[in-house]
Amino acid sequence: xxxxxxxxxxxxxxxxxxxxxxxxxxxxxxxxxxxxxxxxxxxxxxxxxxxxxxxxxxxxxxxxxxxxxxxxxxxxxxxxxxxxxxxxxxxxxxxxxxxxxxxxxxxxxxxxxxxxxxxxxxxxxxxxxxxxxxxxxxxxxxxxxxxxxxxxxxxxxxxxxxxxxxxxxxxxxxxxxxxxxxxxxxxxxxxxxxxxxxxxxxxxxxxxxxxxxxxxxxxxxxxxxxxxxxxxxxxxxxxxxxxxxxxxxxxxxxxxxxxxxxxxxxxxxxxxxxxxxxxxxxxxxxxxxxxxxxxxxxx
Amino acid sequence: xxxxxxxxxxxxxxxxxxxxxxxxxxxxxxxxxxxxxxxxxxxxxxxxxxxxxxxxxxxxxxxxxxxxxxxxxxxxxxxxxxxxxxxxxxxxxxxxxxxxxxxxxxxxxxxxxxxxxxxxxxxxxxxxxxxxxxxxxxxxxxxxxxxxxxxxxxxxxxxxxxxxxxxxxxxx
Numbered sequence: 001x002x003x004x005x006x007x008x009x010x011x012x013x014x015x016x017x018x019x020x021x022x023x024x025x026x027x028x029x030x031x032x033x034x035x036x037x038x039x040x041x042x043x044x045x046x047x048x049x050x051x052x053x054x055x056x057x058x059x060x061x062x063x064x065x066x067x068x069x070x071x072x073x074x075x076x077x078x079x080x081x082x083x084x085x086x087x088x089x090x091x092x093x094x095x096x097x098x099x100x101x102x103x104x105x106x107x108x109x110x111x112x113x114x115x116x117x118x119x120x121x122x123x124x125x126x127x128x129x130x131x132x133x134x135x136x137x138x139x140x141x142x143x144x145x146x147x148x149x150x151x152x153x154x155x156x157x158x159x160x161x162x163x164x165x166x167x168x169x170x171x172x173x174x175x176x177x178x179x180x181x182x183x184x185x186x187x188x189x190x191x192x193x194x195x196x197x198x199x200x201x202x203x204x205x206x207x208x209x210x211x212x213x214x215x216x217x218x219x220x221x222x223x224x225x226x227x228x229x230x231x232x233x234x235x236x237x238x239x240x241x242x243x244x245x246x247x248x249x250x251x252x253x254x255x256x257x258x259x260x261x262x263x264x265x266x267x268x269x270x271x272x273x274x275x276x277x278x279x280x281x282x283x284x285x286x287x288x289x290x291x292x293x294x295x296x297x298x299x
Numbered sequence: 300x301x302x303x304x305x306x307x308x309x310x311x312x313x314x315x316x317x318x319x320x321x322x323x324x325x326x327x328x329x330x331x332x333x334x335x336x337x338x339x340x341x342x343x344x345x346x347x348x349x350x351x352x353x354x355x356x357x358x359x360x361x362x363x364x365x366x367x368x369x370x371x372x373x374x375x376x377x378x379x380x381x382x383x384x385x386x387x388x389x390x391x392x393x394x395x396x397x398x399x400x401x402x403x404x405x406x407x408x409x410x411x412x413x414x415x416x417x418x419x420x421x422x423x424x425x426x427x428x429x430x431x432x433x434x435x436x437x438x439x440x441x442x443x444x445x446x447x448x449x450x451x452x453x454x455x456x457x458x459x460x461x462x463x464x465x466x467x468x469x470x471x
């Protein structure tokens with residue numbers, strides 16, 4: 001094994017071009033587990049820790065450019081306003097020690113259907129900035145996950161950043177696990193309301209071969225909100241709308257039975273999380289846009 | 300490969316390090332610092348928690364080469380580290396959080412203790428009067444199979460109370 005330690009992004013790209021099988025390592029929270037357990041013996045490890053700007057983020061007028069290695073801890077602490085869904089998901093990642101090291105670039109690189117960052121990335125939309133010596137590609141998040149633990153990266157490409165639109169409305173994230181910490185999602189759901197475009201987007205984790213959006217549920221809810229004039233009125237949503245949204249979200253799942261949960265349970269739980277996140281986000285939207293007191297809503 | 304880093308304030312060097320080796324292995328097997336414990340090797344248990352440039356991390360998930368040139372604090376250096384930071388205590392004395400773990404009976408088999416001490420010390424560094432929720436959150440990455448955690452929570456509360464009492468006493 002060789003340990004490559006590029007001191008700059010350009011050096012990292014050159015190293016990846018020369019050794020396309022090199023495994024990038026930043027926080028190490030996935031890669032080191034595989035090496036410790038002898039599941040993987042890459043010929044080259046490509047250490048990205050010395051490239052400082054990977055751990056930085058920029059908040060622009062419309063978007064956040066989030067460096068691939070920005071630790072989840074920083075996202076939780078600093079980007080709660082701009083990226084609320086991702087910040088909530090970041091807070092559910094493993095433990096403080098892991099959140100201090102791991103970042104979104106690693107989640108994308110591993111592309112596990114259970115990665116906590118994926119549902120909010122799908123719900124916010126945005127693009128992955130992938131780069132090689134051949135140039136930069138902006139890969140829409142929707143096109144990034146191509147199979148179980150497979151992503152759209154070419155062998156010579158590295159993830160430099162993700163570009164995410166700043167929240168224009170409430171966002172929520174919900175995750176089912178056996179504990180409040182240190183748990184891989186049995187399944188997870190993210191919902192983002194986008195009042196500017198009068199649309200909603202979703203993301204489902206751990207309930208299909210890849211992270212997926214619940215497109216039929218999004219289309220239904222977008223139409224229901226528009227047809228009922230809910231964005232303008234800020235009225236409470238009829239239970240029938242929440243129910244239908246939940247059913248369609250459950251229907252978007254294509255889960256498996258495994259040790260963490262059965263397919264049937266996952267489908268059910270995704271429906272429950274869809275209904276709850278809709279309740280939370282809609283109450284928050286009403287409170288913000290219409291100054292309603294809202295009150296505690298039972299999910 | 301060779302790895303050079305500062306561990307507990309002293310420059311340490313390890314030679315013939317395998318490229319896939321973890322910082323934990325280097326500390327324990329090459330630098331003679333067995334305080335950080337090797338248990339799960341997958342970041343689940345927190346027994347190997349150390350500070351890397353001040354940040355609590357699982358040493359089992361840091362590649363040895365990633366520690367090159369960086370600053371590591373292990374439980375062996377915790378008392379010195381706390382003394383320098385807090386500007387109190389005598390050389391050879393335990394760190395306040397170590398003393399509190401003993402006084403509160405928070406140690407049984409002791410295997411999880413080094414990781415918990417490093418994590419708890421870092422919590423109190425950030426937050427001198429943590430709520431129970433803060434303590435649980437900060438220690439959520441450290442597993443203990445003996446104590447049921449109650450005495451550990453007691454120990455952190457005790458260390459916090461003593462710290463607050465000390466600074467109040469100093470008029471700080």
